Amino acid sequence: MLDTATVQIIKATVPALQLYANDITSHFYPLLFAQHPEVLPYFNQTNQGKGTQPKALANAVIAYGANIDALGNLSEAVSKIVQKHVALGILPEQYDAVGSCLIQAIKAVLGDAATDEVIDAWTKAYGQLANILIAAEESIYTENEQKSGGWRGEREFILVKRVDESSVITSFYFQPFDDKGLPNFEAGQFLTLVFDDINGVSMRRNYSLSDATGKDYVRISVKREPNGVVSDHLHNNIQLGDKVKLRAPSGDFT
Incomplete structure (x- = not known):
């Protein structure tokens, strides 16, 4: 004090x-x-x-x-x-x-x-x-x-599905690489994606979870932004089977 x-x-x-x-x-x-x-x-x-x-x-x-x-x-x-x-x-x-x-x-x-x-x-x-x-x-x-299925720090996930929702929005479905399950999360929370090297630069970005909790995957829906380095990387380079590091769901509830 x-x-x-x-x-x-x-x-x-x-x-x-x-x-x-x-x-x-x-x-x-x-x-x-x-x-x-x-x-x-x-x-x-x-x-x-x-x-x-x-x-x-x-x-x-x-x-x-x-x-x-x-x-x-x-x-x-x-x-x-x-x-x-x-x-x-x-x-x-x-x-x-x-x-x-x-x-x-x-x-x-x-x-x-x-x-x-x-x-x-x-x-x-x-x-x-x-x-x-x-x-x-x-x-x-x-x-x-x-938490059951929870983790501290970064955890590897695999992209198992991607769906083009529109010409500028794509949904990405990720499952844990270690097959150890997922924690429940609340509406309004988001994930942080960690990239060690995008054009030689390490980056972190938050994306809202866009599907309900209780699934064997987590989903984010990403809009391609003008000059958006990470959104462009996701849309252009992340393909089925690729690994991505995620941090646990965070954020204020809605």
Whole structure:
């Protein structure tokens, strides 16, 4: 729990961060990718190009600072972040990389306003948030692993069927390579597909489950997107009998 002085500094600096939030996050991502290129597969570069990820991070930082003394207000937002992180397979050690680059970005953008006291307060605040997320994510990783048919991390599946639903949408049916069954999932959940090498780049993408639970397969229905590297790869290159690595079903229920 943060001390009173730290909370007061965070609350007092929220207006400045709100004013420069987009500058901070725009500075943050190039730093992160340059210093820690191993995290690139966890980020959708299309969303980076559109600016949606930097904007989402800016909003999250502002909301966290504004509610630093009332974190219960953020429970729904935190739950969504946790589910997304679990789907991608975010690891505890990756929080250190993100935190370091975020603090560097704050210092670079705020300049003299980023005093030692301000940087110390935001470092502590980030550490608190990281610990909350790490604990919540580990709980879900464990739950997924302990389910009947469940697993932790990546698991190999085989494409057993593909159906062209339209000129731009194809459904892909996957069965576990190990024949050990599948966990039940909820409507609205999604799978994360992990590709180690698409044109020399490792990528991860989430796709909604498009069939009911309780089958001996999982199905996703993928729309071919303009400039969509992963959707193009699925449509053009993944054929019957090919292996694909999947992460366990994740996401908020609908």
